[in-house]
Amino acid sequence: MNLGDEFVRALADLDEQKVIEIAKKRIESKEDPFKILEDIRKATEIIGKRFEEGRYFVSDLIMAGEILKQVMELLKPLLGDKKAESRGKVVIGSVEGDVHDIGKNIVIALLEAEGFEVVDLGVDQPPQAFVDAIKQYNPQIVGLSGLLTEAIESMKRTIDAIKEAGLRDRVKIIVGGGRTSEEVKNYTQADEWADDAAVGVKKIKALLGVS
Amino acid sequence: MDSENTRKEKLKRIEDVINGKEPDRVPVTGATAVWHGAYAGYTTHEVLFDYSKCKSAWLKVARDFDFDTFTVIAGLEGMIYTIALLEQPDMSSAARFILGATHLALGDVYSKWPGYELDKNAHPQFIGKEIMKASEYDQLIENPLEFINKVAMPRINKKLGKVGSAEYNAALVKYGAELARFGAFMADVSVELAKLGYPTIPMSWGYAPLDLIGDFLRDIKNVVMDLYRHGDKVKQAVEAVKPLIIKAAACSAPPKEIRKQIFGTEIVECFFPLHLNEYLNPKLYNEFYWPALNDVFKEVIKMGLTPFVLFEGKHDAHLETLLEAPKGKIVGVFEKTDPRKVREVLDNHIILVSGPPNSLLISGTPQKVEEFMKKLLEDCKEGGMMIWPGVDGGLSRDAKPENVKAMLDAVKKYGKY
Numbered sequence: 001m002n003l004g005d006e007f008v009r010a011l012a013d014l015d016e017q018k019v020i021e022i023a024k025k026r027i028e029s030k031e032d033p034f035k036i037l038e039d040i041r042k043a044t045e046i047i048g049k050r051f052e053e054g055r056y057f058v059s060d061l062i063m064a065g066e067i068l069k070q071v072m073e074l075l076k077p078l079l080g081d082k083k084a085e086s087r088g089k090v091v092i093g094s095v096e097g098d099v100h101d102i103g104k105n106i107v108i109a110l111l112e113a114e115g116f117e118v119v120d121l122g123v124d125q126p127p128q129a130f131v132d133a134i135k136q137y138n139p140q141i142v143g144l145s146g147l148l149t150e151a152i153e154s155m156k157r158t159i160d161a162i163k164e165a166g167l168r169d170r171v172k173i174i175v176g177g178g179r180t181s182e183e184v185k186n187y188t189q190a191d192e193w194a195d196d197a198a199v200g201v202k203k204i205k206a207l208l209g210v211s
Numbered sequence: 212m213d214s215e216n217t218r219k220e221k222l223k224r225i226e227d228v229i230n231g232k233e234p235d236r237v238p239v240t241g242a243t244a245v246w247h248g249a250y251a252g253y254t255t256h257e258v259l260f261d262y263s264k265c266k267s268a269w270l271k272v273a274r275d276f277d278f279d280t281f282t283v284i285a286g287l288e289g290m291i292y293t294i295a296l297l298e299q300p301d302m303s304s305a306a307r308f309i310l311g312a313t314h315l316a317l318g319d320v321y322s323k324w325p326g327y328e329l330d331k332n333a334h335p336q337f338i339g340k341e342i343m344k345a346s347e348y349d350q351l352i353e354n355p356l357e358f359i360n361k362v363a364m365p366r367i368n369k370k371l372g373k374v375g376s377a378e379y380n381a382a383l384v385k386y387g388a389e390l391a392r393f394g395a396f397m398a399d400v401s402v403e404l405a406k407l408g409y410p411t412i413p414m415s416w417g418y419a420p421l422d423l424i425g426d427f428l429r430d431i432k433n434v435v436m437d438l439y440r441h442g443d444k445v446k447q448a449v450e451a452v453k454p455l456i457i458k459a460a461a462c463s464a465p466p467k468e469i470r471k472q473i474f475g476t477e478i479v480e481c482f483f484p485l486h487l488n489e490y491l492n493p494k495l496y497n498e499f500y501w502p503a504l505n506d507v508f509k510e511v512i513k514m515g516l517t518p519f520v521l522f523e524g525k526h527d528a529h530l531e532t533l534l535e536a537p538k539g540k541i542v543g544v545f546e547k548t549d550p551r552k553v554r555e556v557l558d559n560h561i562i563l564v565s566g567p568p569n570s571l572l573i574s575g576t577p578q579k580v581e582e583f584m585k586k587l588l589e590d591c592k593e594g595g596m597m598i599w600p601g602v603d604g605g606l607s608r609d610a611k612p613e614n615v616k617a618m619l620d621a622v623k624k625y626g627k628y
Contacts (some may be wrong), residue, residue: 014439016439016440054528055492056492057489057490057491057492057493057495057528058489058490058491059435059438059487059490059491059492059495060492062432062435062436062490063435063436063439066432066436096330096333097329097330097332097333097334098333098334098336099323099329099336099338100336100338102431102432124329124333148334148336148604148607149569149570149573149601149603149604149607149608149609149610150333150334150607150608150609152569152570152573152574152607152609153573153609178524178547178603179568179569179570179603179604180570181568181570183570183571183574183575184570184574186574187570187573187574195547
């Protein structure tokens with residue numbers, strides 16, 4: 001097995017020490033950092049698939065996010081201003097009144113590892129913050145996150161505000177969080193919903209037509 | 212019927228289910244943090260910080276709706292305080308939840324409240340924080356009660372940062388006064404509820420040992436990573452805090468001799484909200500979470516208490532482990548696991564509690580709620596069950612009153628035996 005395959009396997013298996021060790025080796029041998037990025041993307045896809053198959057759970061996604069963060073930090077100085085071609089742009093934030101962010105942060109880690117550009121608005125963001133971000137960043141996807149059952153009304157208000165601003169047709173909107181459902185999607189008039197992070201990433205890719 | 216008979220009738224319904232019998236109809240045990248306030252026209256801030264408004268809203272719900280019990284959980288997770296105060300059993304029990312007033316008194320770093328860190332109508336939220344460093348596991352393991360009091364408490368509570376300072380002493384006095392005020396408020400409401408024909412089922416406090424470490428000491432994300440990086444330490448820590456939780460459960464239950472006299476029932480529920488259950492894969496769950504939790508269950512059951520367990524999130528992957536727990540002794544509220552699946556895997560091994568999710572009570576119509584309830588009751592009520600409306604965390608602020616009414620009407624229609 002070459003170092004690249006070994007790296008993909010170690011990352012997919014969440015073997016933290018081995019991933020960092022190989023990443024450092026590859027960096028030392030002056031390998032093209034974009035090749036490493038491509039391997040990260042491959043491994044992240046495997047992680048998502050394992051979650052879908054019920055082999056991985058949220059704990060595994062948290063660990064994956066942590067390992068990804070460390071590898072990306074190693075790569076950052078090599079990438080400099082050069083960027084991999086973005087596969088799509090996503091604006092994401094926890095809606096007004098909700099300050100939870102574990103799920104949102106896992107989604108961001110997975111999306112970035114898969115080569116998407118993510119603008120994280122943070123938590124407790126009022127509808128206007130999403131409207132402004134759509135105007136400023138021009139994303140294809142807007143992700144509204146929230147854990148509380150009270151986030152449902154907040155998501156609805158946010159989507160209403162996006163409509164009122166005349167921006168609804170410019171973006172696809174996904175609502176995400178433990179208490180979202182098909183019902184919540186219909187009620188808020190979002191395009192998609194996800195009650196776990198890996199499914200959220202999969203649905204975002206489907207909305208972008210890149211799955 | 213007079214209120215005393217109504218109260219007895221409602222109580223018997225719940226006692227029957229807990230004792231493994233089918234009552235006259237399925238009981239509905241309502242619970243919320245703020246829905247009563249929204250119903251009575253108060254802001255979330257008002258109903259959490261002003262006990263007179265909380266009481267009037269609580270009693271208005273009790274009068275306007277026909278639940279079998281209706282509980283307001285006016286606080287956020289605070290089991291670490293119950294553990295810290297174990298040497299003072301009466302205070303220990305009262306300290307179970309972080310209240311708006313105790314948050315102000317102590318300045319805890321875990322929680323955010325409407326009217327302070329959040330908008331006046333936002334729901335209060337427990338966010339948690341890394342209180343204990345990964346390098347401090349040994350200290351916790353060696354003497355958990357001392358570690359929690361000496362090291363953790365000053366870090367958790369901004370106003371307890373400097374032992375012996377004027378701010379520290381004032382904060383402790385204020386905290387004690389607030390716990391007493393809250394205790395008096397709850398006792399007062401309980402008397403008023405009885406006058407309206409509502410029973411109060413006494414509660415004691417349990418916790419999953421790993422959740423105690425995750426929620427209050429390491430923070431969720433860190434404790435998960437600890438399991439991968441140095442699971443042996445986590446396992447020792449779980450064993451170290453386990454006896455404290457068992458002791459807390461014993462201390463917080465009303466003494467056997469006075470239960471019947473005060474509450475009119477022998478039943479005491481021991482509350483366990485589970486948090487990491489949904490996060491953990493079966494390997495981690497079976498190694499670090501479940502064995503210690505089951506030990507606590509067994510001890511609590513030996514004390515004559517009934518574990519009342521909130522299986523938060525999806526518990527599907529871990530259902531079968533519950534067959535290892537004592538049969539018919541645990542009440543289980545399943546947030547996102549299909550109650551039909553619970554029946555299929557566990558039958559009457561667990562006393563089943565289910566109900567409509569808040570998304571339905573917020574966005575649905577009375578007809579949709581009735582359809583949902585009809586199907587739920589037809590599929591699951593055999594052998595006894597209870598309904599917990601807003602099964603994902605209790606009634607949401609935004610649950611529509613007409614949908615809650617429809618839920619109660621449906622239980623009367625389809626929940627009879």
